[in-house]
Amino acid sequence: MTGLADEARRQAGAAAAAGDPLQAFRLLEAAARQRGSDAPLWNSAGNAAMRAGQVEDAAAAFGRAVDADPASLEYAINHAIALGRCGRDQAAIDALVHHAAAGARDARYCSVRAARALALGQRAEAARWYDAALAAEPGHARATLGRARVALERAEPDAVEQFERAIAAQPGDRERWLGKAQALEADARFAEAAEVAAALTAQMPGWIDALRFETALLLKAGDPDCTRPFAAAEAALPGDPAIAAAHVEALGALDRFGAAADRAAAARTRFPAIPEFAMLEAQHAGAAGDDARAELIWRELPLRSTERDLLEARHRLRVGQPDAAVRLLNRVREADHANVTAWALLGVAWRLLDDPRAGWLHEQPGLVAMLPLHGWTELREEVTALLHQLHDAAAPPLGQSLRGGTQTRGGLFDRMEQPFVRLADTIDATLEDYRAQLPAADAAHPLLRHRDAPWRIAGSWSVRLAGGGDHHTAHIHPFGILSSALYAEIPPPALDQDPEAGWLEVGRPAADLRLDLPPLHVIRPVPGDLALFPSTLFHGTRPFSGGRRMTVAFDVHTGGATA
Numbered sequence: 001m002t003g004l005a006d007e008a009r010r011q012a013g014a015a016a017a018a019g020d021p022l023q024a025f026r027l028l029e030a031a032a033r034q035r036g037s038d039a040p041l042w043n044s045a046g047n048a049a050m051r052a053g054q055v056e057d058a059a060a061a062f063g064r065a066v067d068a069d070p071a072s073l074e075y076a077i078n079h080a081i082a083l084g085r086c087g088r089d090q091a092a093i094d095a096l097v098h099h100a101a102a103g104a105r106d107a108r109y110c111s112v113r114a115a116r117a118l119a120l121g122q123r124a125e126a127a128r129w130y131d132a133a134l135a136a137e138p139g140h141a142r143a144t145l146g147r148a149r150v151a152l153e154r155a156e157p158d159a160v161e162q163f164e165r166a167i168a169a170q171p172g173d174r175e176r177w178l179g180k181a182q183a184l185e186a187d188a189r190f191a192e193a194a195e196v197a198a199a200l201t202a203q204m205p206g207w208i209d210a211l212r213f214e215t216a217l218l219l220k221a222g223d224p225d226c227t228r229p230f231a232a233a234e235a236a237l238p239g240d241p242a243i244a245a246a247h248v249e250a251l252g253a254l255d256r257f258g259a260a261a262d263r264a265a266a267a268r269t270r271f272p273a274i275p276e277f278a279m280l281e282a283q284h285a286g287a288a289g290d291d292a293r294a295e296l297i298w299r300e301l302p303l304r305s306t307e308r309d310l311l312e313a314r315h316r317l318r319v320g321q322p323d324a325a326v327r328l329l330n331r332v333r334e335a336d337h338a339n340v341t342a343w344a345l346l347g348v349a350w351r352l353l354d355d356p357r358a359g360w361l362h363e364q365p366g367l368v369a370m371l372p373l374h375g376w377t378e379l380r381e382e383v384t385a386l387l388h389q390l391h392d393a394a395a396p397p398l399g400q401s402l403r404g405g406t407q408t409r410g411g412l413f414d415r416m417e418q419p420f421v422r423l424a425d426t427i428d429a430t431l432e433d434y435r436a437q438l439p440a441a442d443a444a445h446p447l448l449r450h451r452d453a454p455w456r457i458a459g460s461w462s463v464r465l466a467g468g469g470d471h472h473t474a475h476i477h478p479f480g481i482l483s484s485a486l487y488a489e490i491p492p493p494a495l496d497q498d499p500e501a502g503w504l505e506v507g508r509p510a511a512d513l514r515l516d517l518p519p520l521h522v523i524r525p526v527p528g529d530l531a532l533f534p535s536t537l538f539h540g541t542r543p544f545s546g547g548r549r550m551t552v553a554f555d556v557h558t559g560g561a562t563a
Contacts, residue, residue, distance in 0.1 A: 507539070
């Protein structure tokens, strides 16, 4: 029977050499099935499946290897890697747990376990296992990069040094250099960050992440031509459509909708076989108010996709065709019932049509609530002081709803400062108060279907606005089920003649839809109070003339709590 395994490996090697990795996997899998419990052969089949991009098959094959030889650390690690590639991060950790004693001395084991913990948002656990990997092998390339990323996300004071260590382990890896630039920016070393970013975009003009980062740095510096890295990249690589698309996106994120539409039109000419550029032109022409230009494109565009349906639905709402918008949005929901953007636009369309489902979606008692935060009195002074320190070194984010003001970078609750750790704990308790006063569970409702499921906080940040023009445009958070605003500081009311200046508006449609619909709720901010509402509701702030308004915000997702 050993001859069967050897022959299968020989044939698989020939198939792989001929450029057919999938056939190599099939040969090894067939032989492994004949052999039954041949752990090395199942492991070889798993490796072949990984090379062929068949990650589910790889996970199954490595699982068979583990079943045949449960004591093998190598097979357990391979199984965990494949499970991680399948997005089954908790299962990957479960596959490793039983090998913790032996694995703690193995850099590969520790690095894989750290990576899966990081994917689950368990940053403290990830840091612990990356540190163990580096203790076992100080120059481990993956572990040095992973540990540096954790340091950046947790705002550890030595994040720059961590990235320098990662660069020393693998100097040619561009991700490490971009990470260093991000760490420099987080450390308020803006000139150094800009120098690294400029070098990256000059050497690799097609790297979109670096172009976006350099653009954000220029925006922070107040450069009116902050998108020039994209223009330079297009000039250097005129045949790369990804750069053109990202350039259009950057202009749109700055509300330069007319310029974005014109840039998309130019890209349509250069790339006539890519219909997405026509869609981008229609999207931004409509946002700029040129509905006739957008209409011509939508009528002729052959492209069919979820994104197209969502964007055209916005156009149909603008031009007074809510029935047509509903048809498009229902098609999106059929493919993806949880699509937050589709539900948000559908809520607007139903209001325009006086459809009673608008009330079911967003107007049931308890869906929008303002609750006092547990323990705010004890936390207020420390949290507010720390937030101001972060904002003093922060900038307006590119592509967000903020107009003026500053937004903290990274995850606020991923940071190591204890006041933020305690704040996250108090928010968890207040979320349970909100859950308790919600209407009954409803399997058809985008929020209430999750009423009794586990929730977790994700995507935490803080925003600070100054009077005289800073504001939040009406927007949604498309990746959560519940959105929020915790008020840390508000402007004195005497500074405004408008008694509702700076208040939170919930339910007023986005400005680019140009609809005369009032908000469903106008909420007076109170320091220490937490506003909670479905993520499918548009929300923004009213302008105010003086003082400062500072909030903490986060999204709520379904699933177990992250560490």
